Amino acid sequence: MKRINKLKTVLEKGEIDGYLTMNVKNIYYFTEYMDISNAHLNLIIPVDNSPILLTPPLSYVAASEDAKECHIKNIGAQGKFFENIVKEIRELKMKKIVFDALTMSLYLKLVKEMKNTHFNYDPSIVAKLRRKKDNKELGYIRKAAALTDKGVEAGLEAVKPGIHEYEIAAEIEYAMRIRGSKGTAFETVVASGPRSAYPHGVCSDRIIRKGDLVILDLGAIYSGYCCDITRTKIVGNPSSKQLRMFNAVKKAHEEAFKTLRAGIKTRDVDAVARTVLAKEKLDKFFIHGLGHGIGLEIHEAPTLSSRSNETLEVRNVVSNEPGIYIQGFGGVRIEDTVLIHKNCGENLTKATYH
Amino acid sequence: MKRINKLKTVLEKGEIDGYLTMNVKNIYYFTEYMDISNAHLNLIIPVDNSPILLTPPLSYVAASEDAKECHIKNIGAQGKFFENIVKEIRELKMKKIVFDALTMSLYLKLVKEMKNTHFNYDPSIVAKLRRKKDNKELGYIRKAAALTDKGVEAGLEAVKPGIHEYEIAAEIEYAMRIRGSKGTAFETVVASGPRSAYPHGVCSDRIIRKGDLVILDLGAIYSGYCCDITRTKIVGNPSSKQLRMFNAVKKAHEEAFKTLRAGIKTRDVDAVARTVLAKEKLDKFFIHGLGHGIGLEIHEAPTLSSRSNETLEVRNVVSNEPGIYIQGFGGVRIEDTVLIHKNCGENLTKATYH
Numbered sequence: 001m002k003r004i005n006k007l008k009t010v011l012e013k014g015e016i017d018g019y020l021t022m023n024v025k026n027i028y029y030f031t032e033y034m035d036i037s038n039a040h041l042n043l044i045i046p047v048d049n050s051p052i053l054l055t056p057p058l059s060y061v062a063a064s065e066d067a068k069e070c071h072i073k074n075i076g077a078q079g080k081f082f083e084n085i086v087k088e089i090r091e092l093k094m095k096k097i098v099f100d101a102l103t104m105s106l107y108l109k110l111v112k113e114m115k116n117t118h119f120n121y122d123p124s125i126v127a128k129l130r131r132k133k134d135n136k137e138l139g140y141i142r143k144a145a146a147l148t149d150k151g152v153e154a155g156l157e158a159v160k161p162g163i164h165e166y167e168i169a170a171e172i173e174y175a176m177r178i179r180g181s182k183g184t185a186f187e188t189v190v191a192s193g194p195r196s197a198y199p200h201g202v203c204s205d206r207i208i209r210k211g212d213l214v215i216l217d218l219g220a221i222y223s224g225y226c227c228d229i230t231r232t233k234i235v236g237n238p239s240s241k242q243l244r245m246f247n248a249v250k251k252a253h254e255e256a257f258k259t260l261r262a263g264i265k266t267r268d269v270d271a272v273a274r275t276v277l278a279k280e281k282l283d284k285f286f287i288h289g290l291g292h293g294i295g296l297e298i299h300e301a302p303t304l305s306s307r308s309n310e311t312l313e314v315r316n317v318v319s320n321e322p323g324i325y326i327q328g329f330g331g332v333r334i335e336d337t338v339l340i341h342k343n344c345g346e347n348l349t350k351a352t353y354h
Numbered sequence: 355m356k357r358i359n360k361l362k363t364v365l366e367k368g369e370i371d372g373y374l375t376m377n378v379k380n381i382y383y384f385t386e387y388m389d390i391s392n393a394h395l396n397l398i399i400p401v402d403n404s405p406i407l408l409t410p411p412l413s414y415v416a417a418s419e420d421a422k423e424c425h426i427k428n429i430g431a432q433g434k435f436f437e438n439i440v441k442e443i444r445e446l447k448m449k450k451i452v453f454d455a456l457t458m459s460l461y462l463k464l465v466k467e468m469k470n471t472h473f474n475y476d477p478s479i480v481a482k483l484r485r486k487k488d489n490k491e492l493g494y495i496r497k498a499a500a501l502t503d504k505g506v507e508a509g510l511e512a513v514k515p516g517i518h519e520y521e522i523a524a525e526i527e528y529a530m531r532i533r534g535s536k537g538t539a540f541e542t543v544v545a546s547g548p549r550s551a552y553p554h555g556v557c558s559d560r561i562i563r564k565g566d567l568v569i570l571d572l573g574a575i576y577s578g579y580c581c582d583i584t585r586t587k588i589v590g591n592p593s594s595k596q597l598r599m600f601n602a603v604k605k606a607h608e609e610a611f612k613t614l615r616a617g618i619k620t621r622d623v624d625a626v627a628r629t630v631l632a633k634e635k636l637d638k639f640f641i642h643g644l645g646h647g648i649g650l651e652i653h654e655a656p657t658l659s660s661r662s663n664e665t666l667e668v669r670n671v672v673s674n675e676p677g678i679y680i681q682g683f684g685g686v687r688i689e690d691t692v693l694i695h696k697n698c699g700e701n702l703t704k705a706t707y708h
Binding site: 036057058061062078101102104105107108121164166167169170173174177178180182183184187188198199200201202203205287288307327 | 456459518524538541553554641
């Protein structure tokens with residue numbers, strides 16, 4: 001209810017009558033009901049009334065058990081979703097509505113039917129609320145982090161010459177799943193040899209060889225909350241170029257971590273990592289931002305990059321992931337999930353750097 | 355190129371200048387490039403020009419290697435996606451465009467900026483093309499089916515008193531992943547005891563007990579293509595009610611399968627399963643449609659249900675999945691992935707029914 005009240009406060013300030021969403025993560029955030037049936041659900045949060053959750057019959061029973069604070073309304077087997085939303089909006093006399101996720105067909109029908117209601121697309125309102133995690137959320141993310149550590153440890157253990165990339169992914173995912181992870185937060189990356197130069201290289205059927213750089217990037221999910229970790233392993237004796245790359249990224253990761261705390265501009269943290277790499281003339285290979293927020297989604301607010309104008313707050317959870325990618329040669333990335341405190345960051349992922 | 359030409363033929367008939375999409379599956383369908391970086395890509399297929407694929411820098415190299423038939427254009431580090439699309443549409447002088455997937459923000463900006471261009475939302479054009487699988491696609495689906503069989507066999511083997519639902523999911527997913535499945539086609543369902551009455555019950559931490567009904571619903575992915583299977587296991591000696599449920603669903607599954615062939619209305623196939631269950635007075639517990647198309651997405655056209663007006667064609671791939679769900683008691687579902695031929699169906703999944 002606290003989350004709903006915070007939203008209502010923001011809406012009231014903006015003189016908005018209500019909030020409308022079909023985003024399952026946002027519905028979970030406000031109702032504690034995570035739909036598992038891939039059904040279309042719709043949550044309406046009027047500023048001066050109780051939230052209404054519209055569900056199809058298959059989701060009705062489960063939604064009623066979980067979403068205690070909502071009026072749950074079954075839209076029936078005919079799936080008259082549009083008609084039900086129009087009816088609710090009319091009864092509530094809502095004239096100015098913000099939404100962050102509607103199917104294109106529903107949006108087009110709504111604006112055509114309800115000419116006197118303003119539907120304003122603004123995903124930033126809820127994104128901003130979701131940045132600051134409450135204790136319940138942090139508990140879930142800590143559990144996801146512990147599972148993620150188990151996954152990366154199993155992966156580092158499995159990396160050896162002769163094994164396929166996808167087999168390493170199988171070991172990683174099994175280690176997390178058997179301990180209670182709800183699948184993976186994103187498609188597991190096992191990118192080896194020249195493929196490690198692809199920042200999001202997922203898995204192929206490439207066989208690991210001696211001398212490979214191998215990037216493992218993975219995450220568990222616990223009660224809907226994600227975690228994110230990356231480790232890079234060098235198979236066999238590292239070359240001097242590999243070592244130079246590894247040490248530079250490790251240093252960039254450490255120096256950036258030291259600056260993490262509430263009140264710092266995210267672009268300043270990004271700049272610290274970039275400066276470390278520049279000293280080794282490797283900064284031009286750092287082709288992405290330093291990090292991103294983590295929560296119900298693996299990528300959410302805030303963004304840590306040179307183009308970002310955001311400032312970190314207490315209870316933000318972000319990734320710290322410098323990386324360098326040399327096409328045709330390989331890449332190195334090191335990443336932890338970090339909780340932001342008043343004066344420091346706290347690494348929630350704790351696996352060895354190898 | 356064949357797929358692109360088929361699309362162009364449809365567009366020409368409708369006097370449409372081009373097609374616009376951000377749907378990664380549709381981009382893969384037309385270009386053979388599957389983006390792995392969760393980046394925003396945009397594919398423009400003008401009726402009288404080569405396709406244009408707009409990518410951010412991180413996706414540019416990989417896209418250039420795979421999407422041979424397209425002009426690949428790098429939108430640059432500033433991510434000027436909108437500006438690039440507007441430029442292309444203007445240069446190509448496209449006035450009437452169909453799209454099936456755009457982000458809400460991009461759509462709103464496009465209609466505001468380009469008042470003389472019509473953007474018509476119509477996801478049915480490509481959905482219809484994707485229904486009819488070509489040989490390459492069927493090869494991938496057959497491989498996904500073989501992996502799916504391995505998954506369900508591992509799951510059936512793991513089901514025994516004392517094990518958590520999520521541990522069974524771990525065994526299922528490992529069995530598929532270690533053999534080359536690209537993750538799972540959807541969140542694995544291990545729904546036991548009373549939870550088997552939830553059609554999409556995913557996994558909980560419930561421990562399997564003697565006497566449970568356990569529904570396993572899962573699928574592998576191979577080269578982007580999905581497969582779908584469900585088996586129900588009764589732990590220990592079945593009760594007479596459980597047996598009656600199981601046998602009725604098995605019979606409904608068999609009778610529906612016998613009717614599957616090109617030219618039949620999907621609602622008639624659904625009706626056959628429903629009639630079998632009605633004989634056992636169990637039809638009121640069959641609370642969903644009989645099946646759905648399967649391909650790049652786990653749920654795609656056609657729909658097999660009493661409300662559908664579709665007709666099966668040669669090379670459609672559909673699920674056949676009657677199920678009954680008795681709240682507080684449990685459920686039974688049996689499902690195979692079926693390829694439609696001229697005069698019959700072919701079960702692509704072949705695992706034992708238990």
